[in-house]
Structure formats: structure tokens, C-alpha cells
Amino acid sequence: AQKVTQAQTEISVVEKEDVTLDCVYETRDTTYYLFWYKQPPSGELVFLIRRNSFDEQNEISGRYSWNFQKSTSSFNFTITASQVVDSAVYFCALFILTGGGNKLTFGTGTQLKVEL
Amino acid sequence: DAGVTQSPTHLIKTRGQQVTLRCSPKSGHDTVSWYQQALGQGPQFIFQYYEEEERQRGNFPDRFSGHQFPNYSSELNVNALLLGDSALYLCASSSRFASGLTYNEQFFGPGTRLTVL
Numbered sequence: 001a002q003k004v005t006q007a008q009t010e011i012s013v014v015e016k017e018d019v020t021l022d023c024v025y026e027t028r029d030t031t032y033y034l035f036w037y038k039q040p041p042s043g044e045l046v047f048l049i050r051r052n053s054f055d056e057q058n059e060i061s062g063r064y065s066w067n068f069q070k071s072t073s074s075f076n077f078t079i080t081a082s083q084v085v086d087s088a089v090y091f092c093a094l095f096i097l098t099g100g101g102n103k104l105t106f107g108t109g110t111q112l113k114v115e116l
Numbered sequence: 117d118a119g120v121t122q123s124p125t126h127l128i129k130t131r132g133q134q135v136t137l138r139c140s141p142k143s144g145h146d147t148v149s150w151y152q153q154a155l156g157q158g159p160q161f162i163f164q165y166y167e168e169e170e171r172q173r174g175n176f177p178d179r180f181s182g183h184q185f186p187n188y189s190s191e192l193n194v195n196a197l198l199l200g201d202s203a204l205y206l207c208a209s210s211s212r213f214a215s216g217l218t219y220n221e222q223f224f225g226p227g228t229r230l231t232v233l
Contacts, residue, residue, distance in 0.1 A: 004158075037224075043204055045159070045224040091158050103149070103172060104208075104222065106158030 002027045004094050006107035013082050013114055020078045021110050023092030029053075033095040034068065034075040035104070040088045048090075051075065082114045118143060120209050120225035128231045129197050137192040137228045141209030148190040149222065150182065151206040159206055165190050166212055194230075202232045 003026040013019045025034065036048040049066055056068050067076045079086055089109045096103070121140045129135050141148050147166040151159035161174035165184035184190045188209075194201055208222040 042226065043206075043229070044226045045206065045208075047221065047223075050221075093158075103161045103164065103174070104151075104159070105161070108156070108158050 002029075002094050002096055002105045004092050004105055004107035006092055006110050008110045009108075010111040010113070013112070015084060015114055015116055016081050018078060018080050019082050019112065019114075020076055021090050021092075021112070023075045023077065023107060025073050025075060025092070025094045027094060027096060029096045031096075035093040035095065036066070036075075036077045037091045037093060037106075038088045039091060039109070045091070049077070079112075082112075084114050084116060087112060087114045120207055120223050122205075122207050122225040122228050124228060125226070126229045126231075128233065130233050131197055131199060133197050133232075134193065134195045135197060135230060137194075137205050137207075137230070138189065139192070139207030139209075139225060140189045141207075142223045144211065145209035145223070146188050146212055147210045147220075148184060148188065149208045149210070150190070150192050151208065152176070153204040153206060153227070154200075155203070162192070197232045199232050202230060204229050 005024045008022055032053045034051050038046045038048055051068050058067050063080045065078045089111050091109045092107045093104045120142050123138045139148055149164040150162040152162055153159040162176050162180055163173040163182055164171050165182055168184045179195045181193045204227045206227045207225045210222045211220040
């Protein structure tokens with residue numbers, strides 16, 4: 001069975017601060033994808049980043065960066081110089097390639113509040 | 117190019133009633149997945165349809181059923197509603213999953229917020 005844990009329920013930061021959202025996953029499969037989604041109050045899930053299990057290279061995309069470490073089963077997400085518009089719930093999700101289908105397993109989310 | 121659309125936006129029902137939610141996939145997509153998101157929780161996979169058949173199912177009772185039409189749109193039906201069925205129901209569309217090391221990205225709709233009184 002697969003599981004995604006987001007231990008941080010809520011994080012509050014002041015605008016322009018950097019913030020890191022933690023994600024720990026569990027799976028016995030060797031081939032999988034990891035995702036971060038943003039959910040603003042409107043409810044629609046917005047895709048942010050995707051990383052497959054064969055690529056542990058950490059990258060930066062604009063103000064977003066991520067740290068993928070298979071040794072600790074972690075996939076942390078960092079927003080640099082946070083802005084008020086970043087306020088939302090952020091979900092980490094896991095997709096297993098074997099067995100077919102397009103089933104995403106989500107964590108419980110982290111509420112990010114960015115204040116002026 | 118229209119994205120994933122869902123209707124209605126909001127819905128209020130009473131316990132014991134039945135409800136039908138609708139989803140139109142993104143143009144070019146043939147697979148529809150449904151997720152239930154209770155308040156304060158992450159989305160939970162309900163089931164997935166392609167070629168008008170249920171292909172994969174999560175841990176949900178038979179009260180939850182679905183249908184996919186030839187135009188790839190889909191319906192989610194919930195019978196004998198319980199208070200615990202109150203949630204945001206999200207539809208996601210994608211292209212048919214292909215074997216190999218590929219992932220066909222899922223695009224999510226805005227959701228239908230169901231309240232059961």
C-alpha cells in the first residue's frame with residue numbers, strides 16, 4: 001500500500017520569507033512519480049511540480065524548488081520569497097506506475113498562510 | 117481549449133437521497149477519475165473510467181457508482197446519502213494510461229461541493 005504523510009498541518013510566514021513544506025512517502029514500488037499540487041480557496045487543484053523515482057536531481061523553477069531524497073523517502077518543496085498569493089493548501093501526492101491506472105495518493109495537505 | 121468542467125458547483129441534499137454529479141473531460145482526454153475530498157483532508161480516489169467501463173476502484177462502498185458516456189464525459193452517482201458524504205468531489209481527466217515509464221498528467225476540474233443535511 002502507498003502512503004503520503006504531510007506532518008505540517010499549517011504554516012504561517014511573513015511575505016518574502018522562504019518556506020519549506022515537508023512530504024514523506026511510503027511505497028514498495030521502485031517506479032513512481034511524486035507531485036506537489038496547490039489548492040486555492042476556489043478548490044481547483046493546480047499542478048506545480050512532478051518528479052519520477054529515477055531522477056533525484058533537485059531543481060529550481062522560478063520561486064519553487066524541491067528536494068527529493070529516496071534514501072529518506074522525502075520530497076520537500078520550497079517557496080522562495082513567499083507572496084500573499086501563495087496562500088493555499090499544498091498537497092504532496094504519489095503515483096505508482098505498476099499495475100496500471102492513474103491513481104494518485106494524496107497527503108492530508110499543509111495550509112500555508114502568507115501575511116503582509 | 118476548455119479544461120475539465122464539473123456541474124453543479126454546489127449541491128445540498130438530505131440524508132437518504134440520491135445525487136448525480138457530472139464531469140466533462142479536457143479535450144482529447146478519454147479517461148476520467150473521481151476523487152472525494154472531505155474537509156481538511158486530501159483527495160481520496162473513488163474510481164476511474166475509460167472505454168465506458170470502471171477500470172479501477174478505491175475503498176468506497178457500492179453506494180458510489182459511475183458511468184462514462186461515448187463522448188468520454190462521466191457521472192458519479194451516490195445513493196442513500198450519509199452525512200459523511202459531505203465533501204468536495206473532484207473530477208480529473210487524462211489520456212489512456214500507456215505501459216512503460218510514462219505518466220499521463222491528470223487535469224482536475226473545479227469540483228462539486230456536496231452538503232448532506
